Amino acid sequence: xxxxxxVAHNEHRKKLVxxxxxxxxxxxxxxxxxxxxxxxxxxxxxxxxxxxxxxxxVRVRNRCELTGRPRGYFRKFGLSRLAxxxxxxxxxxxxxxxxxx
Numbered sequence: 439x440x441x442x443x444x445v446a447h448n449e450h451r452k453k454l455v456x457x458x459x460x461x462x463x464x465x466x467x468x469x470x471x472x473x474x475x476x477x478x479x480x481x482x483x484x485x486x487x488x489x490x491x492x493x494x495x496v497r498v499r500n501r502c503e504l505t506g507r508p509r510g511y512f513r514k515f516g517l518s519r520l521a522x523x524x525x526x527x528x529x530x531x532x533x534x535x536x537x538x539x
């Protein structure tokens with residue numbers, strides 16, 4: 439089980455990403471547009487660098503919804519491998535069965 443502080447910090451990052459997503463996308467579009475003069479592109483890059491670091495989507499960590507575990511995460515279920523296995527064996531995940539061959 440992850441500490442509640444780590445989980446809360448990650449939730450705060452998710453909120454910042456959502457809040458600043460439109461502005462970041464707008465600045466990135468300006469930076470990547472070759473038709474815009476270099477001075478304006480550089481100014482957009484400076485404004486992007488001044489934004490909070492945690493508003494970048496790559497800083498959000500995928501964590502298990504039940505335990506907060508950051509590793510062994512399955513995107514399809516939003517769970518870690520351990521929680522996925524427990525729920526699958528208990529029959530709480532429809533369509534998921536233990537493999538045997």
